[in-house]
Amino acid sequence: MAIWDGTSGTAVDPENIISGAPKCPECSFFLVSDQEHFSYVCRKCGAIYDRDTLIRTGSFAAGKGTEVPESYIPFKISRGEAIGIFTEHCRSLGGLPKIYGSAKTLSDMTGAYVPFWLVSSEVEVNAKGIGFKGKQTNTFYNSNPAEDGVVRQEAYGTAKFRLKDIPFDGEKSIPDRIMASSEPFDLSELKEYSPDELKDIPAQKYDVVPVDMTDVIYRRLDKYAMQVISKVDFGFEQFIPYQDQCLTSYRNISVRYVLLPVWILTLEYDGIRYTYIINGQTGKLSGDFPESKQERSEQKERRSAQNALKRDLIIRILMVLVPWIIILVIIGIIGPENITMFFGYHPLEFILALVSAILAGVLIFHFAPKLFLKKTRKDYKNYYESMKKPVPASEPDAGVYFDTGFPLTAYETGSNFNALETGWKYRETTLSDIIKNIEAPEED
Numbered sequence: 001m002a003i004w005d006g007t008s009g010t011a012v013d014p015e016n017i018i019s020g021a022p023k024c025p026e027c028s029f030f031l032v033s034d035q036e037h038f039s040y041v042c043r044k045c046g047a048i049y050d051r052d053t054l055i056r057t058g059s060f061a062a063g064k065g066t067e068v069p070e071s072y073i074p075f076k077i078s079r080g081e082a083i084g085i086f087t088e089h090c091r092s093l094g095g096l097p098k099i100y101g102s103a104k105t106l107s108d109m110t111g112a113y114v115p116f117w118l119v120s121s122e123v124e125v126n127a128k129g130i131g132f133k134g135k136q137t138n139t140f141y142n143s144n145p146a147e148d149g150v151v152r153q154e155a156y157g158t159a160k161f162r163l164k165d166i167p168f169d170g171e172k173s174i175p176d177r178i179m180a181s182s183e184p185f186d187l188s189e190l191k192e193y194s195p196d197e198l199k200d201i202p203a204q205k206y207d208v209v210p211v212d213m214t215d216v217i218y219r220r221l222d223k224y225a226m227q228v229i230s231k232v233d234f235g236f237e238q239f240i241p242y243q244d245q246c247l248t249s250y251r252n253i254s255v256r257y258v259l260l261p262v263w264i265l266t267l268e269y270d271g272i273r274y275t276y277i278i279n280g281q282t283g284k285l286s287g288d289f290p291e292s293k294q295e296r297s298e299q300k301e302r303r304s305a306q307n308a309l310k311r312d313l314i315i316r317i318l319m320v321l322v323p324w325i326i327i328l329v330i331i332g333i334i335g336p337e338n339i340t341m342f343f344g345y346h347p348l349e350f351i352l353a354l355v356s357a358i359l360a361g362v363l364i365f366h367f368a369p370k371l372f373l374k375k376t377r378k379d380y381k382n383y384y385e386s387m388k389k390p391v392p393a394s395e396p397d398a399g400v401y402f403d404t405g406f407p408l409t410a411y412e413t414g415s416n417f418n419a420l421e422t423g424w425k426y427r428e429t430t431l432s433d434i435i436k437n438i439e440a441p442e443e444d
């Protein structure tokens with residue numbers, strides 16, 4: 001059962017609302033406004049309220065007074081197996097510092113039940129974006145296809161779905177990023193918490209509660225909401241949302257307190273502390289490793305490519321300067337006064353020499369860099385290619401936490417996000433539309 005009991009519709013004492021800063025109807029603590037999600041959050045009791053109506057819409061309450069976990073997942077990976085997974089991975093990377101293979105390091109592999117908050121919420125996204133083809137019932141729209149022949153239009157839609165049991169670790173000492181990349185856990189194996197069964201391996205106590213990490217929670221929920229919405233087509237062939245013009249709100253946010261099994265290994269190398277997590281249920285390893293031999297050699301390549309680029313630039317500049325240097329040297333040898341004298345008698349040759357000197361300069365300036373540019377481009381390409389690094393492990397996609405028991409509903413709406421009663425229409429007809437329609441009658 002969820003820790004908070006939904007009591008939506010809580011009446012609000014008007015006296016509680018001071019100008020702009022209402023108090024929590026339940027505990028009288030000041031509410032913090034969350035503009036982005038149209039809600040107020042009570043930092044004390046964790047209650048969440050609709051910003052307009054102050055009706056309770058959920059709660060981040062967990063961990064404040066509720067000290068006992070609801071459930072836990074038992075270990076499936078033994079300590080020996082965890083050490084095996086780690087050493088095997090180190091071997092596959094190759095060239096890691098000696099400390100990674102030392103028996104002393106591996107003996108520090110520690111099991112722990114880490115406190116996690118499982119956050120669930122109903123999500124409503126009011127999306128604005130571009131719809132491609134599919135629906136072409138509007139005469140104005142059909143008569144005005146885009147220049148490239150692709151029929152597209154601005155579209156609005158609303159989608160409702162539910163995200164379920166997204167884990168957030170309630171323990172500060174392990175970096176969130178590393179903890180999140182050890183996901184997912186198979187939550188169908190959650191068992192009711194009983195302290196007797198957790199005797200062998202210690203359960204850590206949480207040191208951060210959901211109400212103090214609402215930013216982190218909302219950020220991940222928002223990210224997942226956008227992932228879901230980018231897969232909804234609202235009846236178009238394709239719908240691409242404007243990421244920054246979608247409004248997301250959450251209903252019935254609830255939090256469960258559970259313990260999840262992990263093996264933790266920390267070590268220090270070169271003054272940097274490295275933390276590794278092995279999922280105690282699935283054996284998935286996560287953590288950052290110091291540069292391996294391969295990375296070091298790649299870095300060397302990058303440096304030499306950089307130097308090659310610098311060399312190219314210098315050579316190209318010299319190429320352009322060379323003819324002018326030669327001319328100056330010739331003038332120096334013959335003597336400037338002789339040259340003046342010669343050209344004084346031969347004005348035609350002077351013009352010819354001047355023109356060819358300018359022409360030569362232009363030609364060299366124009367073509368020399370181009371000859372080198374090809375090579376430079378290749379060097380650049382190699383350089384940027386070598387900068388590419390494998391994508392680091394990150395938290396799972398929204399699909400993992402999509403609640404299929406609460407199906408997605410999506411429908412197209414008008415620009416004010418009210419559902420359209422009678423099918424689809426492009427947008428409110430404006431005076432300029434009418435004028436355009438008169439000017440450009442439909443072709444059929």
Ligand SMILES: [Zn+2]
Nearest residue numbers: 024027042045
């Ligand atoms: Zn409160």
